[in-house]
Amino acid sequence: MRFWPPWSTRASPPPPDTEPVLPREALGALRRIEITARRLASTELSGSYTSVFRGRGLAFSEVRLYQPGDDVRAIDWNVSARMRETYIKVFVEEREITVMLLVDVSASGLFSSVGSTKRALAAEVAAACAFSAVEHGDRVGLVLASDRVERVVPPRKGRKHAMRVVREILAARPVGTGTDLRAPLEALRHVARRRSVAFLLSDFQTRGYERALALASARHDVIPIALVDPRDEELPDLGLVELEDLETGQSVTLDTGSPRVRAAHARAARVRREEWTRVCRRLGLDHAVVRTDAPYVRPLRELFLARARRTHR
Numbered sequence: 069m070r071f072w073p074p075w076s077t078r079a080s081p082p083p084p085d086t087e088p089v090l091p092r093e094a095l096g097a098l099r100r101i102e103i104t105a106r107r108l109a110s111t112e113l114s115g116s117y118t119s120v121f122r123g124r125g126l127a128f129s130e131v132r133l134y135q136p137g138d139d140v141r142a143i144d145w146n147v148s149a150r151m152r153e154t155y156i157k158v159f160v161e162e163r164e165i166t167v168m169l170l171v172d173v174s175a176s177g178l179f180s181s182v183g184s185t186k187r188a189l190a191a192e193v194a195a196a197c198a199f200s201a202v203e204h205g206d207r208v209g210l211v212l213a214s215d216r217v218e219r220v221v222p223p224r225k226g227r228k229h230a231m232r233v234v235r236e237i238l239a240a241r242p243v244g245t246g247t248d249l250r251a252p253l254e255a256l257r258h259v260a261r262r263r264s265v266a267f268l269l270s271d272f273q274t275r276g277y278e279r280a281l282a283l284a285s286a287r288h289d290v291i292p293i294a295l296v297d298p299r300d301e302e303l304p305d306l307g308l309v310e311l312e313d314l315e316t317g318q319s320v321t322l323d324t325g326s327p328r329v330r331a332a333h334a335r336a337a338r339v340r341r342e343e344w345t346r347v348c349r350r351l352g353l354d355h356a357v358v359r360t361d362a363p364y365v366r367p368l369r370e371l372f373l374a375r376a377r378r379t380h381r
Contacts, residue, residue, distance in 0.1 A: 097188070101234055105195035106227075108365060109203045113196060113372060131155045166223045167201040167208050168260050168288075169194045170252040171237055172270035172295075174214040175245040175314035179297060182361045186295040189360050190269045191237040193293060196368060197267050198230040208233055209259060213252035214244030220259060246315045249277035253284040265289045271296065272344050285351050291371070292348055292355045294341075301337040303330045 131144050134154035142156040171194060177187035198208045202225060209223030210233045221236055249270060256266055266288045268281075284290050303324045312319040323329055341357075348355040356371040358364040 098231075098235060098238060101192055101195045101238075102231060104192070105199040105230075105234075106203075108196050109199035113200050113365075113368060130158050132158055165201075165206050166260055166262065166264040167197060167206055168211065168223065168256055168264050168266040169197060169208065169233060170211045170213065170256060170266055170268045172214070172247060172249065172252075173212045173218060173237070173240040173242045174247040175242075176247065176271055176273050177295070178314060179299075180360055181297055181299040184360045186271055186297060186360060187237070187240070189295050189358060189364065191234055193269060193295075193358055193364050193368065194237055194267070195230070195234045196364070198233050199227070202227055202230045209264075210236055211252045211255045211259060212236065212240050212242070213248070213255070214242040215246035215248040215251065216244045217251050217255045218242045218244065220255060222259065223264075245317075247274040249274060250280040253277065253280040253290075256284050256288060256290075260288060263288055266291065268292045269295060271300065272340070273300075278347055281347065281353075282351055285353055290353055292344075292353060294344060294355070294357045295360070296357055297360045301334060301341075303333045305330070 131147050132155065134143065134148075134156050138156050142158075144155050144157045147155045171190050173187065173190075177190065178185050180186070180188075194210075201208045205225065207223035207225050208230055210219070210221040211217060212219040218240065219236060221233060247270070249268070249272070252268070256264075260266070266284065268290055270292075272292070272294050281290065281292075303322070305325055307323070307325045308321060309324050310319055310321050345355070354371060354375055356367045358367050
């Protein structure tokens with residue numbers, strides 16, 4: 069595990085204030101993601117977001133004259149003594165929060181069997197979360213990680229900054245190819261000093277991150293979101309095929325025409341997903357699964373609504 073600063077000495081990350089340059093063919097995708105995310109943030113996800121993600125408590129607003137029925141514990145004795153009248157302190161809910169997006173940009177995210185890669189799906193989900201946050205005046209930050217932290221964008225407000233976050237994900241050119249989810253979870257503890265909402269987007273094709281997840285979730289509201297491609301769970305009958313691990317470069321030849329081989333693949337995928345679900349439940353974490361072959365809006369909406377129901381019990 070790499071501790072802070074977790075970047076490899078072989079290649080330093082670009083300065084945090086240097087915005088990435090997207091290739092021309094990716095600009096259309098960026099614009100499409102922006103339009104979709106802003107629409108979702110102002111319509112389908114808006115009410116759920118405000119009812120689920122709350123601020124840190126109460127913040128002082130003003131003082132005003134005491135009125136019959138006011139709580140005497142709110143009297144501001146210093147102001148009352150100066151003004152020779154009784155004044156009380158008025159507090160309002162401090163709604164502003166920080167939303168951190170922890171995005172796995174390891175090589176497995178470049179895989180796709182249906183046209184949209186896991187990386188592209190991560191960008192869309194992150195955009196929906198980012199625009200939901202900035203629409204309500206919250207700050208958004210980003211940590212990109214592979215087997216090391218590749219990039220950190222400090223939390224800020226505004227639509228322009230939300231677009232910067234999405235652009236960073238689409239333009240990511242990571243140095244590492246593997247996956248180590250301990251890296252972004254450790255980085256979260258340094259980037260977000262106060263309690264934050266942290267969406268962890270990954271295909272979770274790795275192990276050994278459970279302790280780091282437990283430590284991060286003890287301080288922050290961590291929400292794991294699994295990115296799934298259909299071929300992660302099921303192999304088609306294509307006869308003999310050569311499969312390459314994008315992270316290690318190792319290849320293996322499989323007889324996908326064998327029902328036993330396909331069943332073993334499906335069983336291994338099911339075990340991985342059940343292990344992931346057990347970890348999330350044991351730590352009491354809300355979690356969701358989004359797929360490259362299905363709209364991501366429904367899982368996000370269901371996630372927000374489930375949190376809202378539990379919050380208002």
